[in-house]
């Protein structure tokens with residue numbers, strides 16, 4: 001592949017095409033388990049199949065069903081109050097997925113907009129936005145998070161604010177670069193000659209051409225949002241009781257690691273697998289939309 | 297000058313059928329200077345240096361010169377579509393520095409551009425049909441004179457191409473679509489920036505014939521940028537020779553190519569394709 005890329009003139013058309021198709025197929029196989037998991041955490045609670053989530057002080061710290069001493073009444077075991085861990089796992093997964101999606105949206109929304117404006121209008125608009133991007137990227141996210149949370153306390157809106165602030169800059173930077181390239185394409189001049197207004201050119205022509213890149217960026221951002229949320233929740237700064245996310249389950253399980261490792265293990269595993277799949281999906285989408293690998 | 301304001305309003309096209317003899321020049325450029333700022337060092341590079349240009353209605357003007365001599369920059373700045381330059385530009389008698397934004401948007405369709413890379417000139421996300429639909433929405437009065445199928449017929453394309461996307465068109469087909477899009481606007485000036493350089497030799501002649509025919513039937517003026525002297529000679533009345541941002545020689549094609557006065561022109565003529573024509577004379 002790399003050898004063919006060195007020589008674009010003689011390279012046959014099919015390899016880039018095949019690369020595009022391969023990226024699309026792998027994107028499908030990565031998206032499938034993610035979709036199944038997402039549907040599962042929303043549908044399972046409605047089916048009545050999950051164990052009752054209430055306290056039961058007679059059955060605390062029960063191991064999962066497949067370990068000695070476990071029972072199928074609590075497939076993933078119970079915590080120190082005897083509450084069913086599978087029920088918690090599902091509802092925490094729901095919140096984790098919602099936080100990942102909303103957290104990505106609040107970051108790529110403003111990020112895309114600012115990147116578009118900087119790339120299209122250049123000049124002082126670009127200079128101001130670029131300085132903001134660089135400043136944001138220079139700030140360690142934990143500092144930003146601590147500053148905001150210390151001020152406002154932890155709640156979901158504050159968490160989304162943190163996710164927006166820590167995520168927009170990367171999106172803005174990528175969108176800006178892509179916009180700079182597209183605005184030089186001649187069809188933009190043609191549209192201007194037809195009397196198209198600047199907003200029309202930016203939002204009806206440049207933005208749709210960036211859609212693939214933005215979707216890929218957004219997917220990667222879902223992974224980042226979940227990791228940030230987990231880290232904050234682990235520190236007790238993100239999701240706080242009575243709400244539960246995989247990150248906060250991990251946090252509450254850490255004290256019990258020696259007696260009941262499974263409390264922290266399953267949420268930890270879930271975060272790892274989820275973020276891994278999401279990132280691989282994002283990479284596959286990015287490859288698919290890489291102009292070098294796509295036939296014009 | 298009363299004629300001037302009338303010609304500037306697209307809606308008046310029907311009431312004032314344009315005649316090639318109309319005496320307001322389509323484009324007048326006086327002492328245009330365009331400088332590019334080098335991104336890295338911030339120094340200014342003078343891509344167009346004190347160029348004056350006049351294109352009468354229906355006239356066909358060529359700009360020739362080596363690569364990097366500033367031809368594209370001149371054409372884009374002179375039509376108000378590219379970088380802003382210093383100097384006076386009058387489009388159909390309207391000074392570009394004096395017109396309002398809205399006026400400019402109405403004036404713009406009077407100039408249409410056809411580029412070297414036809415695929416880059418079409419939005420990859422738009423089918424031919426939806427692209428034309430957008431142009432019609434932007435300029436409803438101006439574009440109502442012909443329907444899509446007829447328009448494609450004018451550039452000798454079959455109407456079933458309407459639902460294709462740019463990547464499904466050959467280079468020649470895409471260039472014809474670009475020409476059709478320009479034609480739809482009924483422009484008074486067509487800027488063609490090396491319109492055949494990106495095409496296969498076999499379709500170059502077709503595209504040139506098409507441009508010639510459009511000029512004959514619509515009376516639009518042409519600003520043609522080309523490397524090919526044979527093309528310039530067959531299509532243009534007047535030629536401007538550019539060298540390092542300046543026009544070093546200008547005049548009727550026959551005169552400039554027959555008895556070039558400038559040393560650089562002579563050198564260029566010797567190096568350009570189509571120059572054999574000169575020795576035959």
Ligand SMILES: Nc1ncnc2c1ncn2[C@@H]1O[C@H](COP(=O)(O)OP(=O)(O)OP(=O)(O)O)[C@@H](O)[C@H]1O
Nearest residue numbers: 332333334341343362363364365366367368369370
């Ligand atoms: N956006 C830009 N920024 C900086 N320099 C530019 C820019 N566009 C063009 N130039 C420079 O201005 C000069 C003139 O460029 P221009 O594209 O007008 O040349 P040209 O005569 O059209 O060349 P060609 O025949 O290769 O198309 C070149 O030296 C080029 O490097």
Ligand SMILES: [Mg+2]
Nearest residue numbers: 367368369489
């Ligand atoms: Mg050029």
